Amino acid sequence: MRISAIKGSSFLVFFLFFVFIGRTQNQQKITYYPSNQFTMVGKIMDTQQPFHRIDTLKYTTLSSQVKTRMTRSAGLAISFKTNSNAIYAKWCTTSKSTSAGMTPIAYRGLDLYAKVDGKWQFVGVGRPSDGKNCSEDKIVANLSGVEQEYLLYLPVYSETTSLEIGVSENALIVAGEQPFKKRIVVYGSSIVQGAGASRSGMSYPARMSRNTGFHFFNLGMSGVARMEEEVATMISEIDADMFILDCIPNSSPREVTQRTQNLIKTIRKRHKEVPIVLMQGVVREIGYFDQITGEKVKKQNTNAYDEFMKLHNSGMKNIYFIFSDDFLGDDHEGTVDGTHPNDLGFDRMIKSITPQLLPIIQK
Amino acid sequence: MRISAIKGSSFLVFFLFFVFIGRTQNQQKITYYPSNQFTMVGKIMDTQQPFHRIDTLKYTTLSSQVKTRMTRSAGLAISFKTNSNAIYAKWCTTSKSTSAGMTPIAYRGLDLYAKVDGKWQFVGVGRPSDGKNCSEDKIVANLSGVEQEYLLYLPVYSETTSLEIGVSENALIVAGEQPFKKRIVVYGSSIVQGAGASRSGMSYPARMSRNTGFHFFNLGMSGVARMEEEVATMISEIDADMFILDCIPNSSPREVTQRTQNLIKTIRKRHKEVPIVLMQGVVREIGYFDQITGEKVKKQNTNAYDEFMKLHNSGMKNIYFIFSDDFLGDDHEGTVDGTHPNDLGFDRMIKSITPQLLPIIQK
Numbered sequence: 001m002r003i004s005a006i007k008g009s010s011f012l013v014f015f016l017f018f019v020f021i022g023r024t025q026n027q028q029k030i031t032y033y034p035s036n037q038f039t040m041v042g043k044i045m046d047t048q049q050p051f052h053r054i055d056t057l058k059y060t061t062l063s064s065q066v067k068t069r070m071t072r073s074a075g076l077a078i079s080f081k082t083n084s085n086a087i088y089a090k091w092c093t094t095s096k097s098t099s100a101g102m103t104p105i106a107y108r109g110l111d112l113y114a115k116v117d118g119k120w121q122f123v124g125v126g127r128p129s130d131g132k133n134c135s136e137d138k139i140v141a142n143l144s145g146v147e148q149e150y151l152l153y154l155p156v157y158s159e160t161t162s163l164e165i166g167v168s169e170n171a172l173i174v175a176g177e178q179p180f181k182k183r184i185v186v187y188g189s190s191i192v193q194g195a196g197a198s199r200s201g202m203s204y205p206a207r208m209s210r211n212t213g214f215h216f217f218n219l220g221m222s223g224v225a226r227m228e229e230e231v232a233t234m235i236s237e238i239d240a241d242m243f244i245l246d247c248i249p250n251s252s253p254r255e256v257t258q259r260t261q262n263l264i265k266t267i268r269k270r271h272k273e274v275p276i277v278l279m280q281g282v283v284r285e286i287g288y289f290d291q292i293t294g295e296k297v298k299k300q301n302t303n304a305y306d307e308f309m310k311l312h313n314s315g316m317k318n319i320y321f322i323f324s325d326d327f328l329g330d331d332h333e334g335t336v337d338g339t340h341p342n343d344l345g346f347d348r349m350i351k352s353i354t355p356q357l358l359p360i361i362q363k
Numbered sequence: 364m365r366i367s368a369i370k371g372s373s374f375l376v377f378f379l380f381f382v383f384i385g386r387t388q389n390q391q392k393i394t395y396y397p398s399n400q401f402t403m404v405g406k407i408m409d410t411q412q413p414f415h416r417i418d419t420l421k422y423t424t425l426s427s428q429v430k431t432r433m434t435r436s437a438g439l440a441i442s443f444k445t446n447s448n449a450i451y452a453k454w455c456t457t458s459k460s461t462s463a464g465m466t467p468i469a470y471r472g473l474d475l476y477a478k479v480d481g482k483w484q485f486v487g488v489g490r491p492s493d494g495k496n497c498s499e500d501k502i503v504a505n506l507s508g509v510e511q512e513y514l515l516y517l518p519v520y521s522e523t524t525s526l527e528i529g530v531s532e533n534a535l536i537v538a539g540e541q542p543f544k545k546r547i548v549v550y551g552s553s554i555v556q557g558a559g560a561s562r563s564g565m566s567y568p569a570r571m572s573r574n575t576g577f578h579f580f581n582l583g584m585s586g587v588a589r590m591e592e593e594v595a596t597m598i599s600e601i602d603a604d605m606f607i608l609d610c611i612p613n614s615s616p617r618e619v620t621q622r623t624q625n626l627i628k629t630i631r632k633r634h635k636e637v638p639i640v641l642m643q644g645v646v647r648e649i650g651y652f653d654q655i656t657g658e659k660v661k662k663q664n665t666n667a668y669d670e671f672m673k674l675h676n677s678g679m680k681n682i683y684f685i686f687s688d689d690f691l692g693d694d695h696e697g698t699v700d701g702t703h704p705n706d707l708g709f710d711r712m713i714k715s716i717t718p719q720l721l722p723i724i725q726k
Contacts, residue, residue, distance in 0.1 A: 033436075061658065072418065076387045097460070097493060097494070098461065098466075098467065099467075100467045100468050100472060100488075100490035100491060100493075101466050101467075101468055101488075101490070102466055102560070103461075103463065103464050103465055103466055103699060104462075104463045104464075104631060105463050105464055105699065105700060109463060114652065117652075120653070121653050121695045122648055122695045122696060122698070122701070123700045123701070124465075124647065124649045124653075124700070125464075125699075125700045125701065127463035127464070127700070130459070130463075131462060136376070140649060140652050140653055141653055141655075142652075142653040142655040142656065143652055143653070144652070144653045160401060171712065190438065196561070198464070198561070198699040198705040198706075199700075202696065202705070207696070223457065223610070285485055286487045286503060286582060288479075288484070289477065289486050289487070289503050289505075289506055290487075290503055290504055290505045290506070291505045291506070291507065291631065292504075293505065294475045294503040332484045332485045333570070333706070333710075335485070336466060336485070336488075336561040336562060337468060337489065337562075338485070338486070338487045339555070342561040342565070342705070342706040343561075343696070343705040343706075343708075344705075344706040344709075344710050345706075345708050345709040347696075347707050
């Protein structure tokens with residue numbers, strides 16, 4: 001009898017606790033602010049549409065495929081400070097679904113970080129609605145109410161058409177600072193754009209920015225990073241301290257041979273001194289079984305090295321080459337689908353390339 | 364002129380090469396075989412529906428939520444051998460979409476491994492159709508044609524209703540062997556079931572089976588691993604060499620206190636000697652910011668330890684406890700959404716628990 005009495009009273013306490021929590025949350029009013037009141041991070045250049053990466057109205061000769069990719073918000077983030085005890089978001093994207101190898105959170109959701117003891121730490125995500133263009137989500141609640149710096153990453157694979165950040169009615173929210181130094185432009189395939197990362201902040205340029213403090217700008221264009229003349233010209237016009245070219249996976253071995261030198265020379269024409277780094281494409285795990293794919297990837301990477309060495313032997317300075325052999329480790333578990341790294345593969349790739357890149361950046 | 368002549372002729376060779384490849388692939392006829400002709404791996408018990416994990420017709424008192432989870436094919440795989448130079452699949456699932464934090468490939472797609480030099484190596488995936496229940500996909504092509512052993516993992520989050528494996532018309536395909544030893548049942552939450560893993564073969568019980576050769580059976584039930592009396596009874600009736608209980612995340616701190624001892628005692632009643640391992644729940648990254656969640660997870664884990672110690676102090680043998688402190692590493696990047704590990708988090712968790720479990724299994 002005594003045990004059951006205790007059970008009863010603790011049940012009452014438990015019940016009241018949840019009623020109380022429930023009321024507090026329901027009573028909390030959220031005020032939304034358009035994201036353009038805060039600091040936009042990751043913009044490669046000014047654009048008329050705030051969440052595009054490249055001004056597709058200026059670069060009219062880019063192919064329609066490239067233009068489409070440049071409307072997607074990969075690498076963009078909003079920097080703000082608030083003392084709110086909750087952070088919400090309302091946002092719209094042109095996509096309603098995802099691709100087979102990506103989470104909806106990465107494809108068309110949001111990813112929030114806060115600065116803790118000088119480091120960016122993951123906080124929570126904005127989950128997109130299923131099958132709808134517009135979403136509203138609580139990213140985090142029950143915060144301490146102390147002012148903190150935040151960085152909210154936009155979707156990597158969808159065009160973002162609007163974004164509002166919501167905080168508690170009486171909270172202060174102001175623009176944050178630009179969090180990263182220098183301008184390092186990473187041109188490449190879906191792997192740069194963020195395919196396979198579980199959230200937008202896990203794309204490798206985003207992770208490397210947080211890890212190093214240097215800004216790796218996302219110029220990933222899934223499937224179409226083919227080093228065309230018009231793209232080479234556009235890239236050469238970007239203001240940058242360094243260029244990383246991770247575009248080998250999207251070009252045929254023949255295109256690699258035909259176009260690599262031209263891309264590097266076009267950049268070098270306008271940027272006499274900046275380091276240019278050419279990376280081999282990540283090994284496609286499926287290529288260990290699919291003999292045609294395996295052979296193609298080998299040729300792409302060999303051809304990239306050959307073209308690089310021609311430039312090197314011709315005396316071009318400040319160019320660097322990164323081999324991809326150890327990008328994915330040795331257990332064959334580093335991809336989502338045999339092509340695109342998962343977060344584990346990206347982690348290994350970052351551990352491989354960061355110590356090769358830092359001395360060049362800090363030179 | 365000479366260069367352009369060379370270009371012309373190599374273009375012709377290139378063109379003919381692709382025409383040839385194209386024809387070979389188009390001409391290749393695929394023959395499909397129902398998966399029940401091969402070896403089913405990962406079955407916890409016999410069921411009337413081949414791709415269910417628990418016989419929900421036998422265990423009528425399980426809640427409808429638990430029953431639903433038990434119809435999902437997490438941990439099931441098909442073992443076969445073939446010399447085909449291509450592997451296709453046709454399959455149907457009850458779901459047409461995915462959840463915010465999962466790839467469609469993990470949620471309702473397929474994941475193929477082959478045995479290479481005695482180790483299971485990832486080959487490729489079956490990508491589900493967007494918005495349809497039934498899918499057909501080429502998992503891998505251009506194989507060498509040498510006979511190999513394969514393991515095809517089924518979706519972790521959807522109920523699979525049919526599966527056929529397709530190989531080249533003249534290829535041989537036969538049932539494979541049971542690839543793993545012993546029966547280690549892992550009862551737990553969505554994290555056991557595979558939420559956050561990028562493909563079904565990346566769920567942690569599946570990875571640990573391939574890594575160790577011991578069979579970790581997936582009894583993950585997303586959101587509802589609450590140690591109810593009926594579930595405890597059902598678990599205790601499973602034929603097993605070891606039980607791992609990773610169910611703390613789905614129970615309130617109070618439920619952890621009320622139910623943990625009963626679950627372990629119920630299993631011990633029928634399994635006098637088998638090791639029973641209780642694991643703390645993975646730290647929820649969002650709990651570093653959301654103070655209520657942070658507090659709740661701490662209490663769940665402290666309460667689990669307290670209940671375990673009561674049993675230990677009462678003299679119960681062959682019970683073990685695993686602390687979760689280092690499951691996700693220290694960079695806070697190991698989850699998809701603040702709760703569910705991504706492939707990086709799972710990798711760290713596996714590295715933490717495997718050396719704790721192996722000595723118990725091999726005892």
